[in-house]
Amino acid sequence: MLTTNRYGVGDGLLGLLEPLEVKGLTLRNRIVMPPMQSGRASFAGEVTNRLINFYVSRSIAVGLPIVEHSYIMPTGKIGPKQLGIYSDTLIEGFERLTSAIHNVGAPAVLQITHAGGVANRKVIGTQPAGPSERGKTRGLTVAELLQIADEFALAAERAIKAGFDGIELHGAHGYLLNQFFTPLLNKRNDEYGGSLENRMRFPLLVVQRVKARLGGKLLLYRLGSDDLAPNGTSVEDSVTFAKRLEDSGVDILDISGGMCGSEPKQLKHIKGYFLPQASEIKKAANVPVIGVGGIREAVYADKLVRDGVVDLVAVGRALLKDSKWAEKAVERLGTKAVDV
Numbered sequence: 001m002l003t004t005n006r007y008g009v010g011d012g013l014l015g016l017l018e019p020l021e022v023k024g025l026t027l028r029n030r031i032v033m034p035p036m037q038s039g040r041a042s043f044a045g046e047v048t049n050r051l052i053n054f055y056v057s058r059s060i061a062v063g064l065p066i067v068e069h070s071y072i073m074p075t076g077k078i079g080p081k082q083l084g085i086y087s088d089t090l091i092e093g094f095e096r097l098t099s100a101i102h103n104v105g106a107p108a109v110l111q112i113t114h115a116g117g118v119a120n121r122k123v124i125g126t127q128p129a130g131p132s133e134r135g136k137t138r139g140l141t142v143a144e145l146l147q148i149a150d151e152f153a154l155a156a157e158r159a160i161k162a163g164f165d166g167i168e169l170h171g172a173h174g175y176l177l178n179q180f181f182t183p184l185l186n187k188r189n190d191e192y193g194g195s196l197e198n199r200m201r202f203p204l205l206v207v208q209r210v211k212a213r214l215g216g217k218l219l220l221y222r223l224g225s226d227d228l229a230p231n232g233t234s235v236e237d238s239v240t241f242a243k244r245l246e247d248s249g250v251d252i253l254d255i256s257g258g259m260c261g262s263e264p265k266q267l268k269h270i271k272g273y274f275l276p277q278a279s280e281i282k283k284a285a286n287v288p289v290i291g292v293g294g295i296r297e298a299v300y301a302d303k304l305v306r307d308g309v310v311d312l313v314a315v316g317r318a319l320l321k322d323s324k325w326a327e328k329a330v331e332r333l334g335t336k337a338v339d340v
């Protein structure tokens with residue numbers, strides 16, 4: 001349900017500072033802090049005070065902070081100081097993180113992930129596995145897929161126990177869920193590979209299992225919407241996938257890149273570089289859509305929401321560089337509205 005426009009500036013459309021209610025949770029504005037690995041977890045993936053400070057200082061005026069990608073099981077780890085949610089023993093540290101974020105008036109969402117074929121062999125101590133055998137990667141068996149889907153669900157349950165208001169499944173940037181969706185990496189010839197329907201099957205299974213453990217909390221999906229490569233994922237396939245995600249209970253769609261990653265070189269100078277894909281998906285979806293990519297200016301972010309291009313705007317590197325980016329944006333846009 002959308003609330004009325006406090007800063008109403010005449011066009012009747014809502015702006016970046018407008019609250020948004022999603023499934024009973026009120027976001028105070030449309031500014032999203034996208035997940036960004038901070039390198040501040042311990043080697044065992046635990047929350048540290050440095051990590052808490054990183055999020056608290058940036059969440060002060062953010063509507064929806066999404067905490068960085070956290071591995072759901074040891075074989076899905078990519079970096080040495082990656083945050084992890086693979087064991088119940090980690091819940092206590094996350095409780096400190098969620099209450100610190102809540103104390104500055106923001107909800108907290110945790111992104112959970114498995115790196116699949118791009119897991120770090122040195123870090124995991126075994127051969128990485130993805131949808132299909134490829135180079136030094138082996139293909140996962142169906143039994144392993146079912147086990148990984150259960151590990152996603154257990155990780156989600158831990159996150160909710162730790163006080164998160166929702167979780168985001170990392171289905172972008174070439175990680176496991178994205179590896180299944182993209183025809184560039186998924187060469188399986190069983191029911192989990194080949195056709196679009198089959199390539200969606202594993203991510204949708206994970207959505208279904210996770211959803212069952214969320215107890216009504218928010219479920220977000222970060223969708224690798226475009227590989228920017230011949231024969232890769234196209235936005236048409238992503239529109240179909242987005243609708244299926246929505247039908248399966250995803251509450252917010254977060255639209256980023258696929259195998260091209262989150263900051264593709266060929267797009268890096270374009271303001272709002274994944275907005276074309278996000279806007280196509282928004283036209284087809286009935287749930288809120290997050291747009292991301294090279295957004296640094298509050299006025300531009302505000303216009304994206306007012307023009308109905310997306311519902312929420314994620315600002316990553318600008319917020320990384322200036323922890324007060326959101327505070328300044330709220331001040332700037334609030335003043336602007338008063339001036340009108």
Ligand SMILES: Cc1cc2nc3c(=O)[nH]c(=O)nc-3n(C[C@H](O)[C@H](O)[C@H](O)COP(=O)(O)O)c2cc1C
Nearest residue numbers: 034035036037068069262292293294295315316317
């Ligand atoms: C240092 C850094 C770490 C990142 N870590 C993650 C991550 O953990 N999960 C994820 O989905 N994206 C990650 N990203 C991608 C960002 O969420 C975002 O999509 C990207 O930076 C583009 O947005 P921007 O142009 O506003 O920075 C990371 C980006 C940066 C710069």
